[in-house]
Amino acid sequence: MPPHNPLSAWTFGPIRVRRCACGSVGCEQLHNKVMTDMSRRFFVGGAAAMLAPFALGPGLALAQIAPSKPRVLLTNLRLFDGSGQRVREGVQVLIEGDRIQALLGASEQVADAEVIDCQGKLVMPGLIDAHWHAMLAGIPEMVAMTSDVGYLYLSAAQEAQRTLLRGFTSVRDAGGPSFALKRAIDEGMVAGPRIFPSGAMISQTSGHGDFRLRTDLPRADNGPLSLVERVGVAMIADGEDQVLRRVREQLMLGATQIKMLAGGGVASMYDPLDSTQFTDKELRAGVAAADDWGTYVMAHVYTPKGIQRAIRAGVKSIEHGQLADEESVRMMRGEGVWWCLQPFFDDGEGNAYADPQRQASKRKTSEGTEKAYAMAQKHGVKTAWGTDILFNPKNTASQGRHLAKLTRFYDPLTLLAQATGVNGELLALSGERNPYPHTLGRIAAGAWADILVADGDPSVNLDFLTEPERNLRLIMKGGKVYKNTLG
Known part of the structure; x- marks a missing residue:
């Protein structure tokens, strides 16, 4: 008897699909491919549809008010x-x-x-947040790592409506499985900002996006994906071939730009803040794959070595970079690379961490923030603004305050332009992958x-x-x- 195929009879609503009875290998392979694709599409569509009935809470549904005249x-x-x-x-x-x-x-x-x-x-x-995590901002880290995907989408749908009510009509999503949420917003199922999704962050083993436990190591070459990878928060890729595969997967899913993790971070457990991640060849592979689709790579990185490696590889947007030196900033300016900075001050409004190592890393980035803003202006680097609120539901309500407090570095009109027209220019770097191909922020x-x-x-x-x-x-x-x- 042929092996049992769980997709041999699959029900989609009132439609029941059975495989071809001819028994040929070609038909069997074609059938399995079609059914796998149908089930994937059904899941993605179902996730979007699942968001429709949910709003801000009882009596707080956010409705569109269409004009009475044209x-x-x-x-x-x-x-x-x-x-x-x-x-x-x-x-x-x-x-x-x-x-x-x-x-x-x-x-x-x-x-x-x-x-x-x-x-x-x-x-x-409308305001634009150029470094936002639509799926991850409004929930604690442990909730994100342990909850059902359905719960994450419902939580994100509520936060998307709150984001819009804070005046943010567009966001560049800097990592997470926001594709279904974007679709639901675009189709009017739920209210929220326009989303430019990066999809899963591309990380090396031991990198900023490797959230596996130590007990999960080592992983065999053909080993199963981790939970974070299966959900679509991050994908681990080592070597040029794996980077190409993972980047192309996100583009296939609808990424408007790619997020690669080129250095250590604060929110991750194992990688030191000063570590440099991905080789030149690996970074270039990701950049080439994005460029072939008419879009670009944004790179999470803090240190001069990592910044310069990312720029040489062709990355178009440096995310964070609070530990940059003068040479790195001059290199950004010379290559026309964007610098997306966030107000990482030690003022009680940033992301909170209990782990001593992460607290120390946070202090370093806070100390570098003032220098970074000064150097960005000194060298005339194209500077975008974002918040990078992550795993911090108590802090999402302060999204606008993260902009307002930067008047210590900029005059208010220049700063407001950064969060509107300037950020709109950054979003337009997605080129043909831009799902909203008209001017934003003006x-x-x-x-x-x-x-x-x-x-x-x-x-x-x-x-x-x-x-x-x-x-x-x-x-x-x-x-x-x-x-x-x-x-």
Whole structure:
């Protein structure tokens, strides 16, 4: 008798599929391939559909409010357009569908438009967090490592809605299985920001993404994947061939850019902060695979040696880099590499760690943060902003405050431009893999209609972003309103 095939009869709703009875090896192989693909697609689609009934909690579902007319006119406002220039008056914003159609003079009339009186308040682009973990920010580390995947998605769906209500209309996801969440948001099943997913972080053995226990070692060449790999948080790859495979898998799943871990970190258990990870050839293999798909690699790395190796390999965005030296920063500037910095201050608002080694690593990165911001400005490096809130549900509510406190380094208008128009330029590096191929982070003709109306004056400070529930009066994404307390 032929061996039992668990996919020989598979039920999808009312449809029951049976394998071909001809018995040929070719038909059998084709059948197994099709059924495996169907089951994978069913799981991914099912995970997205599973999110639909869940919102912020009882009575707190976040609904889209579609305009009653084909166009919307925002009037009586002060405009920050995301460029970093001063706030303007005497302008109106005309929206049609999901994009901004035009900026008009204050006296121009528009027929057949729903008028929203902004009451003299600030109108600005939706915020962009360029280093966010949509699946991992709002849960503790042990919950992430031990929970069912379904629970992780439900938790992430709630956090996505909270993220949007904090005024963040787009995020670049820096690692985690956020593909189904992105799909559910794009299809309107749940509310949340636009997600640029990296998929699983690519890590070497013993690297920043190797969360296995010591008792899991050694792993045979054909050994099973670890839990973290199976869930899609990180993938371990050693050697050029494995790097190519793992990067290509994430691209197949829909990654808009690739995250490679090129050095030690704070959140990982075993790798020292000063360790350099992946060889030149391994990094180049990942960069080549991403480049072949028209996109780029972002690299987690802190130290000068790791930064310089990543840049030589063709990485386009250095994530963190708080231990950089002058030579590394000049190299970033010379090669046109982005520096995505986060405010890792020892002020009680960063990610918390109980382990003494991780606490020591956190202190080192905190000490390097001020120097990093100073060098970025001194050398004119293209600087993006992100939070990297990780395994810290108590800290996600402070997302806007992580931006506001950086006015110690930048004037508020420049800083707000960093979290809107500048971050939008970084997201556009995804090229043909960009799932939202219009301008983000700007209020200009043709840009996505991702708009906030706020009580605040960014020429003075950004403190209004620390209390979004009170100060963000209207939140619009893609021309749909998710919050309006203008009255």
